[in-house]
Amino acid sequence: MNAPAELLIHTAAGPAHVTTPAPRDIWWDLVERDPDSHVTQTPTWLACLCASGPYGDASRLYTFGDGSRILLPLVRRLRHPPRLGAEESWPAGWGIGGPVAPGGIGPQQARVLFDDLADRPVLRVGVRFRPGDTGTWERAAPAGFRPEPHMTQVVDLDGGFDTVWRRRFHTRVRRDVRRAENSSLQVEVDRTGRLVPAFQYLYDQSIERWAGQQHEPLALARWRRRREFPGERLAVVAAQFGADCAIWMAWRSGEPVASIVVLRHGPHAKFWRAAMNRELAHPVRATPLLNRLAIEEACEKGCRFYDMGESTPDSSLAHFKAGFGAVAHSSPRYSRERLPVSAAERGLRRVVKRVIRFQDA
Structure with a gap:
């Protein structure tokens, strides 16, 4: 694990300190104190991603002026230049990611996370939110983040x-x-x-x-x-x-x-x-x-x-x-892409399905 970097970010919703990758002891503490945290929001799940796929730890710990903290599980895709890469919570097939916050998340804090992710120097950023958090993120999502419906x-x-x-x-x-x-x-x-x-x-x-x-x-x-x-x-x-x-x-x-x-x-x-x-x-x-x-x-x-x-x-x-x-x-996923890669991939899949007469089970 790389030594964490300490950043001060300034967003339209206000400043915040960001530590990345997130320290494991703090991550576990937040997970244990957040009763709504999922199996797939733990450091153990991150370790599974990194051990079985081309992923690296990009988790981000946000600390606000009032002392509150929010942990965003996040991985970056390796083997790609950053500008052509992705940072996601989580990649397709890995289930629910999204922020861990024992005290809940307010609208200003949600907007800070979105503004920070919008500035990431990668091709695609995506976050799959857990059930129950939908309203907060739907109201905070800025232009450029596309919602994708999912059901759990x-x-x-x-x-x-x-x-x-x-x-x-x-x-x-x-x-x-x-x-x-x-x-x-x-x-x-x-x-x-x-x-x-x-x-x-x-x-x-x-x-x-x-x-x-x-x-x-x-x-x-x-x-x-x-x-x-x-x-x-x-x-x-x-x-x-x-x-x-x-x-x-x-x-x-x-x-x-x-x-x-x-x-x-x-x-x-x-x-x-x-x-x-x-x-x-x-x-x-x-x-x-x-x-x-x-x-x-x-x-x-x-x-x-x-x-x-x-x-x-x-x-x-x-x-x-x-x-x-x-x-x-x-349990929606919100993503932002600098180029419409996903739309092109979905279009290609639709064409292939029509050709082979694919039937969803």
Whole structure:
């Protein structure tokens, strides 16, 4: 980690001191005191990015005149000249970033962050904000920052597992879980990374299934999915999180059937990844059983939320998560680009999808 730089910035909303990269002890202190901080806002998550991708720490600690502090998790993309690079919180596929602030964020402070990011000498700056912060940032966003809608689905664990099971799980999900419990499935949970190869085996099978569902050439699907989630990434996350990374695995006659990965920090549990052999898993409803067990454990550990991640509205995945009582929350991304690179990329993807008759699952 580079020695932190101390900067005094002057913005239209006022001055602030910036320390970058942010000192880890202060970052952890702010995370621990902010009850709304997510798993993906921790220094551990930053370490996962930097260890498994071409990223460097660009986090920024803002200190204001009244002594209040705001921590912005941020990475810069390496291997590019700064003017052609990006600073993001976080890059696509890495989930929710955004500021950590135990005392909340006022409109003036929000504008200072936006003004500072607008001055960054890079091609693109982007921040994905967590649910609940939307109004503050929407009002503070200056011209030039484009909002991009995202939705994340979260199960409220208030009341404990009995309440979640009886009042939030859909009848269909409870029925599926009972079916799985009466099957010949064996379930284990690994917190050491030992089951990473088994998960990857199932994930490779899932890629083939997704390609068929989306009418996507298998070679393209493998390239795209492995670029989004390379094989070593789960091993890195398991090593960084240790016991707070749980790989739940369902077996049948010695064969891996389905698996989910759940991360935990403080009151937040995050359902991060899933994979399965559908021919073996679906008839016995293995995945609902794994989520039921993970949610029960999250309740036992005192978690308040089970974050099931992002979904496309009205998709089959969104309906699956809603069956566990997951409620959709807005979690927008705001970005500023000096050149319209993202628009060009989106246009190219639309053309390719039309050519191959791609169907969103």
